[in-house]
Amino acid sequence: MPRIRLVTVNDVINTVTDMVDHNAEVSAVRQAFSNSLRGEAIVIFAQRGADDLADLMGYDTDLDVAAEQELLLEVGNLLVGAIINGISETLETDLSFSAPSLMAERTPLDKVLVPEQLSWSHALLMEVNFTVENRDFKCHLLMFMTEDAIDTLRSILDGFMDDI
Amino acid sequence: MTNESHSSLLNFIVDRAHVGIFVINRDRELVLWNQFMEIHSEQKADTVVGKNLFEAFPELPKKWLDRKIESVYILKNFSFTSWEQRPYLFKFRHNRPVTGGVDCMRQDCTLMPVKDDNGEVQYVCFTLFDTTDTSIYQLQLQELTEKLREMSNRDGLTQLFNRRYIEENLDMEFQRAKRYKHPLSVILSDIDFFKKVNDTHGHLAGDEVLRIVSQRLQNGLRNVDVLGRYGGEEFMVVLPDTSLEGARVLAERLRQAVEETPIEAEGASLNVTVSLGITELREATAGYQQLIAEADTGLYQSKENGRNCVTIFAPPR
Numbered sequence: 001m002p003r004i005r006l007v008t009v010n011d012v013i014n015t016v017t018d019m020v021d022h023n024a025e026v027s028a029v030r031q032a033f034s035n036s037l038r039g040e041a042i043v044i045f046a047q048r049g050a051d052d053l054a055d056l057m058g059y060d061t062d063l064d065v066a067a068e069q070e071l072l073l074e075v076g077n078l079l080v081g082a083i084i085n086g087i088s089e090t091l092e093t094d095l096s097f098s099a100p101s102l103m104a105e106r107t108p109l110d111k112v113l114v115p116e117q118l119s120w121s122h123a124l125l126m127e128v129n130f131t132v133e134n135r136d137f138k139c140h141l142l143m144f145m146t147e148d149a150i151d152t153l154r155s156i157l158d159g160f161m162d163d164i
Numbered sequence: 165m166t167n168e169s170h171s172s173l174l175n176f177i178v179d180r181a182h183v184g185i186f187v188i189n190r191d192r193e194l195v196l197w198n199q200f201m202e203i204h205s206e207q208k209a210d211t212v213v214g215k216n217l218f219e220a221f222p223e224l225p226k227k228w229l230d231r232k233i234e235s236v237y238i239l240k241n242f243s244f245t246s247w248e249q250r251p252y253l254f255k256f257r258h259n260r261p262v263t264g265g266v267d268c269m270r271q272d273c274t275l276m277p278v279k280d281d282n283g284e285v286q287y288v289c290f291t292l293f294d295t296t297d298t299s300i301y302q303l304q305l306q307e308l309t310e311k312l313r314e315m316s317n318r319d320g321l322t323q324l325f326n327r328r329y330i331e332e333n334l335d336m337e338f339q340r341a342k343r344y345k346h347p348l349s350v351i352l353s354d355i356d357f358f359k360k361v362n363d364t365h366g367h368l369a370g371d372e373v374l375r376i377v378s379q380r381l382q383n384g385l386r387n388v389d390v391l392g393r394y395g396g397e398e399f400m401v402v403l404p405d406t407s408l409e410g411a412r413v414l415a416e417r418l419r420q421a422v423e424e425t426p427i428e429a430e431g432a433s434l435n436v437t438v439s440l441g442i443t444e445l446r447e448a449t450a451g452y453q454q455l456i457a458e459a460d461t462g463l464y465q466s467k468e469n470g471r472n473c474v475t476i477f478a479p480p481r
Binding site: 066067069073074077078081082085096097099100101 | 240241242244245249274
């Protein structure tokens with residue numbers, strides 16, 4: 001089940017470490033979505049799972065660093081697309097996605113986001129987590145929408161509710 | 165604007181935009197190939213449209229790209245490639261043959277699902293961006309960052325590691341030695357009567373003495389040892405995996421290396437010597453700062469004992 005919270009820039013790190021619930025190293029991919037819904041999605045991979053990704057995706061050979069990064073981006077894009085397209089289809093809007101980029105590799109979780117570099121004060125945060133059965137793979141998708149985008153979301157939701 | 169002129173305007177833009185645009189159908193046959201692609205591939209739309217993408221361009225990484233295209237059809241989602249992981253899809257020449265320094269055009273690529281009225285993906289539209297300039301800037305930035313990192317760790321005069329770096333290094337070695345129960349020794353060394361060199365022969369001579377002593381110390385060390393300028397005329401050597409006896413032998417060698425030959429500076433021939441203090445990591449050592457303090461006590465003893473000698477720190481019983 002997705003968890004949804006309103007976060008302030010000051011408690012975002014605590015909220016994220018709380019949601020993701022492990023303090024080991026992680027790798028993270030970010031991607032922007034825009035149009036009627038606007039925001040950024042961050043996929044956080046537990047490092048052990050990220051290291052295991054090639055095997056999980058059925059690559060039989062060892063991958064070099066670039067190929068591993070590419071795989072991380074690919075899976076990040078796939079998860080973001082699946083979740084956010086699901087939402088946008090329900091709300092009957094069409095979204096555009098930016099290219100995914102790596103925002104952290106083998107980084108402690110509480111260093112992935114740097115509050116001083118964030119220019120918003122409040123954001124809507126939705127978290128969905130993924131695990132693969134019988135495998136040591138775990139990742140979290142965080143979807144952030146800042147204040148101005150929340151108003152748009154509200155009006156879309158109002159329209160959606162009126163149509164039901 | 166009429167529909168007709170509107171669509172001819174769109175056609176014109178798609179064709180002439182400074183971005184590669186091409187479209188394939190489910191069978192991977194090309195249905196659109198814009199001017200950017202024509203120019204850089206040197207293949208006219210007339211000749212490639214209708215052909216299978218992989219047959220027209222056998223150099224493409226087929227297995228990987230085909231999988232990517234299929235994912236767009238199945239998941240109805242955008243897909244991307246970045247020059248940072250995969251420098252290019254098509255081997256195109258770039259616009260910086262003279263100033264570039266990279267072999268061919270770096271490319272970012274977006275694969276966009278083109279859906280029909282039922283929401284099924286009918287085509288995949290590729291947009292291909294020339295990121296050669298970005299890649300060159302990034303490369304320059306990386307080189308500069310590396311250079312700055314190196315510079316920030318060095319002392320300008322002697323080119324030895326500076327105090328900040330050598331302390332960081334000692335802290336790291338301290339943690340490691342403590343964890344794995346390896347030996348670790350530290351030498352602190354100070355040039356004898358350095359102030360007199362400066363006062364008598366001037367600062368240029370003093371600088372030259374610092375440089376030469378640095379070189380002699382460095383030449384006397386092994387690859388794993390780390391030497392830094394700790395203060396004005398004070399040097400620190402971090403000796404990983406080295407017992408106190410090993411450190412004593414090494415310190416004695418350094419002392420001799422400095423003393424052996426007079427230093428020529430500003431027309432004078434100067435007999436320069438150094439005093440040294442040594443200590444090693446023990447069970448009770450609390451932190452790396454303690455190692456520095458102990459080596460400093462040893463060094464002080466050497467000064468007391470007439471200089472130009474090595475003193476091992478004696479821990480209180």
